[in-house]
Amino acid sequence: MLIVETIARIRREHFVKGKTIKEIARDLGVSRNTVRKVLRSGETSFEYERIVQPRPKLGRWTAELDELLELNATKPGREQLTLIQIFEELRGRGYEGSYDAVRRYARRWAKQHGQATVAAYVPLSFAPGEAYQFDWSHEVVVLNGVTTIVKVAHVRLCHSRMLFVRTYPRETQEMVFDAHDRAFALFKGSCGRGIYDNMKTAVETVFVGKNRVYNRRFLQMCSHYLVDPVACTPASGWEKGQVENQVGLIRERFFTPRLRFKTYDEMNAWLLDKCIAYAKAHRHPELTERTIWEVFEAERPKLVPYAGRFDGFHAVPASVSKTCLVRFDNNKYSVVARAVGRPVEVHAYADQIVIRQDGGIVGEHPRSFGRGETIYDPWHYVPVLAPAPCGTARPSRTGCCRPRWSVFGASLPAPTMAIGRWSTSSPRCSPTG
DSSP, X not given: OOOHHHHHHHHHHHHTTOOOHHHHHHHHTOOHHHHHHHHHHOOSOXXXXXXXXXXXXXXXXXXXXXXXXXHHHTSOGGGOOOHHHHHHHHHHTTOOSOHHHHHXXXXXXXXXXXXXXXXXXXXOOOOTTSEEEEEEEEEXXXXXXXXXXXXXXXXXXXXXXXXXXXXXXXXXXXXXXXXXXXXXXXXXXXXXXXXXXXXXXXXXXXXXXXXXXXXXXXXXXXXHHTOEEEEOOTTOGGGGHHHHHHHHHHHHHTSSSOOEESSHHHHHHHHHHHHHHHHXXXXXXXXXXXXXXXXXXXXXXXXXXXXXOOOOOEEEXXXXXXXXXXXXXXXXXXXXXXXXXXXXXXXXXXXXXXXXXXXXXXXXXXXXXXXXXXXXXXXXXXXXXXXXXXXXXXXXXXXXXXXXGGGTGGGSOHHHHHHHHHHHHOTTOOTTO
């Protein structure tokens, strides 16, 4: 095949130096027909493309290979087979040729069908206060010296591109409620429409098209903030492309290098400052003469006014043990002594546990995300210290009248400590009762 350098030299030898075709062919070692073709065509390069590709082994399998390739092209990206898998499928049907033949055929097939299979998109435009997008991501941080995977809630206003991020230990429903409340409190309002993927904390059943059965508590939250929820088509991330891009942006700019904090509160306070600083420092992608923060300030009057905090808890029924403890999420929390023997309802918030019985609160604690921990409130055990027949506190489950005051430590109130010291020092009480 003629290379570009040879063609250029032939043209210069003839048109500049005036050499004949015979002289050029002798000097360059090419045929006179080749020289004549270059000079007459006026082209500066020649390419050879095979019209008929012989396929001694693949020939009779092309129909089945076309069928496999067409079926594969209709699947979502995550479910599509690789060429190796398609080759193995063809081998299983009896094909005895090489993988390279299949690869070359598939490449040519993709080039011919590319225009028909590649999807085209219409750019989305949003009016001020029209919509926001919500999503989760997973990031790696060092929390109190331990490498931890945290769940990051992302909220983004579609018009102004104002962003909000907050980290949580989990992606449970109470975390979703808390993220929305904190985002809307920052924005001082919500939007008329919220765009989500089909996360289990929001969507219970997915039907054809946009029809969904939403979670009852999630709908209560949307009703509180006057938001109309919209769920994306499954495996169609471009329908909420802004927040999808925000995930990559936050990972690159905020979580690289790896963050190191002692608590979630410290990390979230730092992230909130970074969100505001980023909005004030970067230009809006469409309204380039203004920053994201300036466009956000102009959008604020168009938002639905902030309705106040939604009582965003996840309710779970539970029972109370004889030691005034309720088990929830692999931990135990104390309740008042009068709640023993009757069922209670645990209201789990993002950072708090509230235990209710008959409409009243019988226990309230900061939430623990560890395992096997017991969280006490010493005041819950004061009624248990009523005099028993032996004249001291009621016997414990071990048979001893003396409570284990060391469990509470210095957090025990002074009056209760006084009763405890009196009961454990009484000569009328012995370990055997």
